[in-house]
Amino acid sequence: MLVLEMLRVAWTSIFANKLRSALTTLGVLIGVADIIAVFAIVQGARQRQLEMIQQMGANIVQVFPGQRRRGAVWAGIGSVQSLVPSDLEAVKKNSNGLIVDACGEVRRTVQAVYRGKNTGTFVSGVTANYPALRAFRVERGRFFTDKEDQAMLRVAVLGQTVVTSLFGAEANPVGKTIRINGVPFQVIGVLAKKGATGWIDYDDMIMVPLRTAMYRLFGTDYLSGISVQIVRNDLVVAGMQEIERILRKAHRLPPSKENDFILRAQAEWEQLAEQSSWLFTVLALSIAGVSLVVGGIGIMNIMLVSVAERTREIGIRKAVGARSSDIQLQFLLEAVTLSVFGGILGIALGFGASYVVGALTGWTMLITPLAVVVAFLFSASVGIFFGYYPARKAAMLEPVEALRYE
Amino acid sequence: MKNRAVSLHSSSDVPLIEAVDLRKDYIIGEVVIPAVRGASLRVMRGQFVAIMGPSGSGKSTFMHLLGCLDKPTSGTYCLNGVEVSRLDDDELAEIRNRQIGFVFQTYNLLPRMTALENVMLPMTYAGVPRRERLSRAQYYLERVGLADRMHHYPTQLSGGEQQRVAIARALCNDPILILSDEPTGNLDTRTGEEIMALFQDLHRDGRTIVLVTHEPDIARHCERIVRFRDGRVVADQPVTDRLDARAVLATL
Secondary structure, eight states: OHHHHHHHHHHHHHHHTHHHHHHHHHHHHHHHHHHHHHHHHHHHHHHHHHHHHHHHOTTEEEEEEOOOEETTEEOOTTSSOOOOHHHHHHHHHOOTTTEEEEEEEEEEEEEEEETTEEEEEEEEEEOTTHHHHHTOOEEEEOOOOHHHHHTTOOEEEEOHHHHHHHHOTTOOOTTOEEEETTEEEEEEEEEOOOOBOSSOBTTSEEEEEHHIIIIIIIOOSOOSEEEEEESSGGGHHHHHHHHHHHHHHHTTOOTTSOOSEEEEEHHHHHHHHHHHHHHHHHHHHHHHHHHHHHHHHHHHHHHHHHHHHTHHHHHHHHHTTOOHHHHHHHHHHHHHHHHHHHHHHHHHHHHHHHHHHHHHHOOOOOOOHHHHHHHHHHHHHHHHHHHHHHHHHHHTOOHHHHHHOO | OHHHHHHHHSOTTSOSEEEEEEEEEEEETTEEEEEEEEEEEEEOTTOEEEEEOOTTSSHHHHHHHHTTSSOOSEEEEEETTEEGGGOOHHHHHHHHHHTEEEEOTTOOOOTTSOHHHHHHHHHHHHTOOHHHHHHHHHHHHHHTTOGGGTTOOGGGSOHHHHHHHHHHHHHTTOOSEEEEESTTTTSOHHHHHHHHHHHHHHHHTTOEEEEEOSOHHHHTTSSEEEEEETTEEEEEEEOSSOOOHHHHHHHO
16 A cells, blocks of 8 residues: 555656656667567567478478588588589489488579569579479469470579569569570469568579579589478488488598588578577667666666655655655655656557568568567666665665755 | 554653653764753653753754654663664654654645645555545644645645644644644744644643744743753743733734
């Protein structure tokens, strides 16, 4: 009951100095809004990424060309060209029943042109079984066949972003001819929308037959990657060992040499996604933390002013029977009320900012209850932490001294 | 209210105030300034005592010691048989809250609260339920003649009215002792007389009152005058020519 009375006093005092209180809460407000918005971006991106990875299927293992190593220095994935179409065939053949299917891919950035409209995008040269393995769906027209791949026909299936850039939204490009790096291709299909994860736009790509891409477009004998489908989720590890054995044999690697390729299962992608979102969260939280500390110092400053201004009030309260702990609690409640007030406004602003950012960028924004709870607790603890010293100062005043204060 | 019943039950020959050789030194830098230098005072229940003395005589500091607003450097002070000079800060706060009602020269009302809320304040710290706080505050404001001013803020009240609010606040926890430091110091003669009439009413109801004043005419409203000089009690006499505030008011 006394606490309610104190809260009422806190409100009265905060409202008696509206502008001052508003300015004081600004720091906390911005910090909290930052927490909410960044959590929304990172959580949204993570969610999309995990969805994409999960769509790919838990039983898909990806193979990339290995890294070249000079001494102790790794030159990065893809720095070596080690995967060739015969590797793909070898994996498909020597399966021991563990491997269901495998598809190859070669991926480059290109310029695509249609009647003077021009866009920079990706071409993925893939085998005909790629959509089935990697969960891509054709929305309009059709995907190319193995025969078309063997014949190296110039046919293309477009992602939605490419359709929009070259033909305009909602246009039907099937049957039209586009030029990719100057080479004419007939559009035979359009992929269903996959969406963006925040950083990667999965609709900004063109798919053409693998052999067409390798020999007619890029002039290369090497693959960018192979996707392998393992028979069951719980056999992925065994499947990976099998792929490793097949590829080491195909590449004629003696036991003394390391793999010249890299294997990745979905679980590892998920881990990577978690790690990157965690990294961004920590980064954003440290920015928000700075803002909250600055806000907290603002609150401490104003509370010290408030204690000085109200020295006489403190004296009167003590004279009529307030204990030091009553005074301390009162001023602490006032500081917490200020910071929580800032926190609530900050949560509202964070929601607003997330909505606007989401609408402007098309990113998925995900506001989790956890983010709201964390933001709220953060702001409350800022009030407690930075309000403690001023409240202590108020509580320690001697009644006679405080009453004499003019 | 239960402690009150117990304290009232204690035999009436125990003095309400028994201060023996109280000293209070203020230390400013390295200089020790003795404000009260061994003052003793005994006040029985129901007495109405004026403390007089020139400024700097230590009478206000002595009053603060009696009111448990300050702790003596040495000496003992028993209030209603309890030695309060040994109590800690929280226990002193409780004594100020429940046993003592203090009325100041400058009223000391909280400016952001109405008269009613100011009177309710000590009861809030005493943990009185809101409904009872409200009814008691209304009762005492009516008793001091402010029934129609309850929802006014201190700035909307005259000095005399503010002092009445302060008296109502001092009474609301039904204290065993009322202390007042120059209650009429900021008031004109007529208003001062009205306040003294209120104190005399309280005294007639059996309350024990100690007030500090430097005005002889105010002191003559009491039963007994204790004179201070240089931090000591130098005289302690009954009032022979007592003034009745209502009679004085009639002549004004």
